[in-house]
Amino acid sequence: EAVEAALKLARYHTKRQNVIAFFGAFHGRTMGALSLTASKPQQRRRFAPLMPGVTHVCYPDVYRGCEGGAQDAEAFALGCARFIEDKLFKTTLPPEEVAAIFVEPVQGEGGYVIAPNAFMQELRRICDRHGILLVADEVQSGAGRTGKWWAIEHTSVEPDIVCMAKGIASGMPLGITMSRADIMDWVPGSHASTFGGNPVCIAAALATLDVIENESLMRNATEVGNHMLKRMADWPVKHKLVGDVRGRGLMIGVEIVKDKQTKEYAAAQRDRIIELAFERGILFLGCGPSTVRIAPPLVVGKEEADAAIEVLDECISIVEERSPKSAGPGKPQGA
Structure with missing residues (x-):
């Protein structure tokens, strides 16, 4: 409307x-x-x-x-x-x-x-x-x-x-x-x-x-969001399926790709990562052809954010182990 x-x-x-x-x-x-x-x-x-x-x-x-x-x-x-x-x-x-x-x-x-x-x-x-x-x-x-x-x-x-x-x-x-x-x-x-x-x-x-x-939630969004982005900054190097990590505040995307050079979308792998995280008690959503959407409540704290990141990290690793061989780690691409 x-x-x-x-x-x-x-x-x-x-x-x-x-x-x-x-x-x-x-x-x-x-x-x-x-x-x-x-x-x-x-x-x-x-x-x-x-x-x-x-x-x-x-x-x-x-x-x-x-x-x-x-x-x-x-x-x-x-x-x-x-x-x-x-x-x-x-x-x-x-x-x-x-x-x-x-x-x-x-x-x-x-x-x-x-x-x-x-x-x-x-x-x-x-x-x-x-x-x-x-x-x-x-x-x-x-x-x-x-x-x-x-x-x-x-x-x-x-x-x-x-x-x-x-x-x-x-x-x-x-x-x-x-x-x-x-x-x-x-x-x-x-x-x-x-x-x-x-x-x-x-x-x-x-x-x-x-x-x-009154509860300084914009400052919290900035601080916790920066904390999360810093923790995930090396994922394009660490994970063969992660092409890009980008975000502002608590609006963060992790793009999943089959190949670092071609940047081919990996929708099935992205969806499986989200399913595994859900089974572990953390809710993520998809957006775009193959991006994991991270959008926690504005009141989220760093400890809760860390717990979510650890689950997502684990789920990406699990899917990588079960996926066909992808192009190896490469230089991170910033937004």
């Missing part, structure tokens, strides 16, 4: 009809949001025709799209953003007809892929040059999960519209679309939802905000 509202608001305010989203994105399953979503084919299968006016472009997956150091990674990320202006706007999509660019600062279902700061900053510049609204989907990455209220804060970019849900009300059903007053210029009745403004859910959200702030 938050994304649907943002989509309608962007079109209403700009009087433009087209939007840009990214491959790997997940924005929801209602028709407008689904039209922006591009992470799994089963989410879209048999629902066509979807909403027209959506163009998808590449998201900067540094691990898969770029080899080398930080300078190469930044150039790759900038190239992904500049493709919009240098190619798309000059061939098939007039910029004056684009209402908004929808982006997840950290892709959730796409594999916990982190957008480099340079990419987000270039998107902001492109939007400013062409009068396009930048919409940050923070449904998975917001509410303190990455160590800041919103993941986009890590990039020093201010979006025009922010979408939030999930953690913002600690699991109570609430979606929020937030923007400046000058953008929210639609007349009363232009948008509403059946359950919008539920007082119980609003109370839960207000209480959640108080707890996050």
Whole structure:
């Protein structure tokens, strides 16, 4: 609902009809949001025709799209953003007809892929040059999960519209679309939802905000997340199935691959790792083609995090022993 509202608001305010989203994105399953979503084919299968006016472009997956150091990674990320202006706007999509660019600062279902700061900053510049609204989907990455209220804060970019849900009300059903007053210029009745403004859910959200702030949960997310990332930093060398470990705060992904050189996805092995961990009392989720998603509660402590890491470490080793021979350890790839 938050994304649907943002989509309608962007079109209403700009009087433009087209939007840009990214491959790997997940924005929801209602028709407008689904039209922006591009992470799994089963989410879209048999629902066509979807909403027209959506163009998808590449998201900067540094691990898969770029080899080398930080300078190469930044150039790759900038190239992904500049493709919009240098190619798309000059061939098939007039910029004056684009209402908004929808982006997840950290892709959730796409594999916990982190957008480099340079990419987000270039998107902001492109939007400013062409009068396009930048919409940050923070449904998975917001509410303190990455160590800041919103993941986009890590990039020093201010979006025009922010979408939030999930953690913002600690699991109570609430979606929020937030923007400046000058953008929210639609007349009363232009948008509403059946359950919008539920007082119980609003109370839960207000209480959640108080707890996050008063109990320093963003600082905890940063400290425990950094602790976990440090403990797993050598896994791409230690484990033949681990291609990459990346994350911000308590939003961490461990990408499982069959081969370090080809980076071939290893979905079956990833799924088995998650099953083994579940049998040992630790719940992980998958995301992307073959990434293990680590997203503990914001109140998690270092001892609990260590216990989870040890279980995951063990389960990866078990699956490696039973898997066909893979390319050996290689240089870690950072996000």
